[in-house]
Structures are given as C-alpha cells and as structure tokens.
Amino acid sequence: MGYRVVYSVVVPIFNEELVILESYKRLKEVMDKTNEEYELVFVNDGSRDSTKKKTELICEKDDRVKLVNFSRNFGHQAAITAGMDVAVGDAIVVIDADLQDPPEVILQMIEKWKQGYEVVYGKRAKREGETFFKKITSSMYYRILKSMTNVDVPVDVGDFRLIDRKVCDALASLPEKSRYVRGLVSWVGFKQTYVEFVRHERFAGETKYPLKKMVKLALDGITSLSYKPLAFSSYMGVIFSIIGVIAAISIIIRNVVLKAHVLSLGLLLSLIVIMFGMLFVTNGIMGQYIARIFEESKERPVYIIDNIVNYKEQDMQRKKVN
Numbered sequence: 001m002g003y004r005v006v007y008s009v010v011v012p013i014f015n016e017e018l019v020i021l022e023s024y025k026r027l028k029e030v031m032d033k034t035n036e037e038y039e040l041v042f043v044n045d046g047s048r049d050s051t052k053k054k055t056e057l058i059c060e061k062d063d064r065v066k067l068v069n070f071s072r073n074f075g076h077q078a079a080i081t082a083g084m085d086v087a088v089g090d091a092i093v094v095i096d097a098d099l100q101d102p103p104e105v106i107l108q109m110i111e112k113w114k115q116g117y118e119v120v121y122g123k124r125a126k127r128e129g130e131t132f133f134k135k136i137t138s139s140m141y142y143r144i145l146k147s148m149t150n151v152d153v154p155v156d157v158g159d160f161r162l163i164d165r166k167v168c169d170a171l172a173s174l175p176e177k178s179r180y181v182r183g184l185v186s187w188v189g190f191k192q193t194y195v196e197f198v199r200h201e202r203f204a205g206e207t208k209y210p211l212k213k214m215v216k217l218a219l220d221g222i223t224s225l226s227y228k229p230l231a232f233s234s235y236m237g238v239i240f241s242i243i244g245v246i247a248a249i250s251i252i253i254r255n256v257v258l259k260a261h262v263l264s265l266g267l268l269l270s271l272i273v274i275m276f277g278m279l280f281v282t283n284g285i286m287g288q289y290i291a292r293i294f295e296e297s298k299e300r301p302v303y304i305i306d307n308i309v310n311y312k313e314q315d316m317q318r319k320k321v322n
Ligand code: UDP
Pocket: 011, 012, 013, 014, 015, 016, 045, 073, 074, 075, 076, 079, 095, 096, 097, 098, 100, 206, 207, 208, 209
C-alpha cells in the first residue's frame, strides 16, 4: 500500500562488529535527510564474530534495515551482487561498512542521479590511513587495467557508487560468476559520471582484504575485462625466436669466418633460465583463464543465502531472489 522504496543502500559486512552500529547510525542520519523512502541492505558475508547478532538487533528496531545472511564467506564482490539482487530501490548505492567511504557523499550522488545520470561513482581524490604499499599498488593497478582493455574503466574508483534500477537489472542479467562488479558496471555503459571524495581511515577494526584477496580481485578484474595477457605468450615467442636466430647467425659467422669457438656456458645457462621462466609465466597466464572457464562451467551460484531478516511480502512479489 503506497510502499515504494526510492533508495537502497547495500552494505557488505564481514566481521564488522566494531563498526556496524556506527555505520548504521551514520547511514540512517544521511538517508533520513532525503525525505524519501529508503532501505538499508546489510549483507553478512559469513561473519564469524557478533556482526550477525548486532545487525539483527538493529533490524528489530528498524524495519527499513534488511539483513541478508550468507551460508558462509563468499567474498566482497559476491556480497555486493547479492545486495543488488535483493534491493528494490529505484537507485541503489553500494558502500563499505567501515566508513572509509563517507556516507554524506551519497547525497551528492543522489543529486547527480536526479540530474539524469544512471551511474555515479565515487572517485578517490585522496586516501587517508592506508599503507604506502596499498596506495601505490592500487594506483598502478587501475592504470594497467585501463591500458589493457577497451572498456572505459575509471581509475582510482572502488565499489562505492550509485546505480540506477536500469543498471542494476542489466548487471543482474549478466550470468558470469567471477564478478568484478566495478568492471561490469563500466561494461554495461549508460550515462556515467562521478563525485570526488576523500577516503578516510577505517572507523575501527582491521582491513578484511588481506593480500591474497586483493590479488584475486586484481586478477578477476584483468581476466574479466581483457584478453591481452594471453597475447603476451605470442609476443614472447616472437621475441625469443628472433633472439635465437640472431644468436645462431652470429655464432656461425664467428666460428666459420673468424675461426673462433665462442660459447659461453654462463650465457647459455642464463638464456635457458630466462626461457623457462617465460614458459612458466605464459603457462600461468593461460592457467588463470582456464581456471575461470572451469569456474564458469560449473555454473554454481555466486552466493548462497541462509536467510533474510525483514524481507517483506511486497519485495517477494517484486523480486525473485536466487
Ligand atoms: N567484506 C566482505 N567480505 C569479505 C571481505 C570484505 O563483505 O570477504 C566487506 C567489509 O566488511 C567491508 C568491505 O567489504 O565493508 C570492504 O572491506 P575492507 O574495508 O576490509 O577493505 P579495504 O577498504 O581495506 O580495501
């Protein structure tokens, strides 16, 4: 009855017991200012601490808060995907729970959306409280990724963004399982713009993105948007063949014309090591793509939902989850 959600805010949470209450308060404060109907969709990505209990308590007091509980940890990108699948709003905002992305920026995103933009991403003008290593690797990564693909991926942009219902439905229609959501959003197109913001320090707790998860996300990004790395082995093949021919000719000339027997064992050994190295690298690259083909071919779902708290009857009719 007259129930229509305008804004959905999707928040992936994994072991965020120190953050969740503050995160809810700040988001509520900001979203109340819109004077329009909204929902907060927290996606609990298999937390092992009291995150679930604390969020359930919030849900009891505020029925605009939904909690999607996964059956285990499926990862940040799966959590975002689930949140967008469950969300019923006309505009959907994805934001981290740790308040590194300031919730107040959502209001600027909404302004842009009202001007007719269908994707408004948050561009990190400055990053505070992150290690030099993380800043430099991530800055390099976004630039390398951009140079590798024809898709227009913006640099220094994470998953903090607003998308229109149209974009959300387009994303849901993409069947791929290894989801690099920010890349997919660029790929689907639509009218895109950005707002700049300063990325703050984490409100509390530690990063839930250890190096291993970061590397996986980075590889998912490259393999999902570009096949250039596969061409690397053919380039290497050509380069080494040319070096081989030049070396052979020069040795023949030296032996026949100059009658000098030049064969450096050291040089030979290092060439063999380099070539083996290259072979392993190119094999590894192929392996990365094959692994992803294998993953896709299994056709398993991106995530499995245990239960959803505060999921309403109206939502059931509007959306079919999983
Ligand atoms: N997160 C998640 N599942 C994971 C890892 C992280 O849902 O397996 C969530 C986490 O709770 C946070 C967001 O993803 O809301 C970003 O994680 P984090 O802030 O730890 O990453 P960082 O900002 O350090 O890159």
